[in-house]
Amino acid sequence: MSKRVINFYAGPAGLPLPPLERARDEMLDFAGTGMSVMEISHRSKEYEAVHNEAIALLRELLNVPENYKVLLLQGGGNLQFCMLPMNLLWGGRKADYVVTGSWAKKAYKEAQIVNKEGARCIASTEGEGFRRLPTAAEIQVNPDATYVHFTSNNTIYGTQFKQFPQAGNVPLACDMSSDFLWRPFDVSPFGFIYAGAQKNLGPSGLVVTLIRDDLLAQCNPALPTMLKYGIHADANSLFNTPPTWSIYILRNVLAYNKQIGGLGAIEASNQRKGELLYGSIDRHAGFYKGYVTVPADRSLMNIDFALPSAELDDRFVKEAKAAGMVGLKGYRDLGGIRVSMYNAVTVEQVQVLVDFMEGFVRKNG
């Protein structure tokens, strides 16, 4: 068996080792059943225990208030881009969208397909290549909006809302696919949160959503059944066969998150990782040129920078790979380097990368 690598992929991304080892050890015999968790009915008590534990751990780790439902759905963030407006942008309702990157723009575009007049873009930094986030003053939420949608972390351009938009009484609706559970936060201003599992939570094929009861009550009753949030809420996400393996891995990851101290400990680790990596970038700002122009907007999850030439970018990726670090090639449209360091990436692993970066600039700077 080859050595485990240091995984900086943007998603699907690395998972902590103990949840994977648990999955390996239980592959042929899960919970003493003599079956894999993939082979057992989703109505069995053994599977339901995993399902309910995953939901309970999410509620506990994030301190989710009682008036929210946690739903475990399929179709990733992309299906939520249309499910959210299909459920809530009907009957003359309006919604505001903040466009800070490719994914935020896709969410807005799908809302327009569902309801052209109802979906309004209220702020965008596309004209500036998404190199910064809109300021608080630039985000003027319409009081008649049913929700205001934004993307908390931009996986491609490397911006991240450290403070969420102020929207008064308008519920926030947020795509947190690439930074859900990176730290504790107050759920109560949110009406809707969704996160594809494949960055911080588990395997692809699972999207975790939180919906507040007042938004749930406003959902369009005339939709096809599978596209209704209410159906999944009423059935505890067991209306249809859920992606049982993905939920099992989610449970393993969340149990591990709790064991290592919860979201407070995870935030401390993420902050330290950011200090280390941005420290190196800032020390060598002439060599490692960050993509994001406003320091406060820089993401702690995805960090984009370019070296002085495309040749050096390539050499960086190649030598890092030889040193056991993968997934550092920049996003296809952007080039350069992208470091994705979700929860599973450890401080020690970022230190290895930073040591490599320091050596690389000494040799090539």
Add this chain to the structure above:
Amino acid sequence: MSKRVINFYAGPAGLPLPPLERARDEMLDFAGTGMSVMEISHRSKEYEAVHNEAIALLRELLNVPENYKVLLLQGGGNLQFCMLPMNLLWGGRKADYVVTGSWAKKAYKEAQIVNKEGARCIASTEGEGFRRLPTAAEIQVNPDATYVHFTSNNTIYGTQFKQFPQAGNVPLACDMSSDFLWRPFDVSPFGFIYAGAQKNLGPSGLVVTLIRDDLLAQCNPALPTMLKYGIHADANSLFNTPPTWSIYILRNVLAYNKQIGGLGAIEASNQRKGELLYGSIDRHAGFYKGYVTVPADRSLMNIDFALPSAELDDRFVKEAKAAGMVGLKGYRDLGGIRVSMYNAVTVEQVQVLVDFMEGFVRKNG
């Protein structure tokens, strides 16, 4: 570690052992990457090789003609219940539905939600408790139908179309979730086939679909992006992050199916399993009372029968479990016993069950 059990669950259901052992052995290091397949980008060459191998194996095993696309989607059969009519029941088109059980009825109901006038039920055996299939004469497909939808195997009531409905030039659209790949069949009369993976193919969270190019060309272009078949066809099912783990297990299962001789060998095994199990039921017809009234309609995948009393049903399930056989309790609305014996259940395992049944009737008959 406890012993592996004999798994008669209706779904999620048992998988062959070698694909699971392969998954266990590669859990921390897939294809020499030093990562789990869950942890690697869906754009990586290592994952794409798995993705393309799964599709190629499906095409090979089933001899899929060139004018079909194989799509690997999320949301199970339930999402297909609405996606199919959303894509094809528009612009004045009509479609016919054959209702032979709960799932077929759900598919029809969702089509009615999408297009009340366009969806027509042309045959149903609900009045007879779905104890038989409609005869060929009872299935009169309208020549103006864009497709005629049916469910090839009824997981709950235990009927199975051994001969598919005759529809002239109207394309067949079929939910094969519970018997896809149980035998070879001619794909060419079908315009659309879909199958949730969790019975015969792999884990839940993945639905395999085949769509013929002429139907693909008729799809509604105004839908939200994720709900368009064309988007997934154009992107080789990589428009969004696919359920990579589920597709990896599908690949493992299909590779195993090929290795054991393909669908011809699998059909021979399934026929033998049917002879064994129905042989015992028919020998003791006064004790094991089959639910289905027409022998030709009896399913080789799901076999429902009841013992002379609910007490005996319970004792049967309990004693079978003690003998290492699980998943035999009948469907919640139906009671009795249900034996689900998909591809992964071996002839030897069915023989163990039949031996148990013979002993049970001797003791209790």
